[in-house]
Amino acid sequence: MASSDKVMFEIYREAGYGRRYRVVYFTELNEHNKETEINRALTGDHYCDGFIMDWRKDEAKAVINRWLDRLNQGEVLPAEDLAAELSELVR
16 A cells, blocks of 8 residues: 555644643645644654555544544543554554
8 A cells, every 4th residue: 555545643642731632644734734733742642543544534534533532521442442443444
């Protein structure tokens, strides 16, 4: 699979006061937001990462957004469970 056929992502928890879970899709960043978003992810606590197949990215992003909502509401969810749910959508 060529690198243009996939989207690299990372889910992390903010390092600052809010401590919210966020996702960054690295391969979708542009010159205007690349440095800021990468720095935010690097200073946060890593939760999960991977590559989404481009042709299924809408499905994968919907799953990720549901997980972010649940994590940010205080649920304790193992990253392995998210990886299992995304297994057909990522590489």
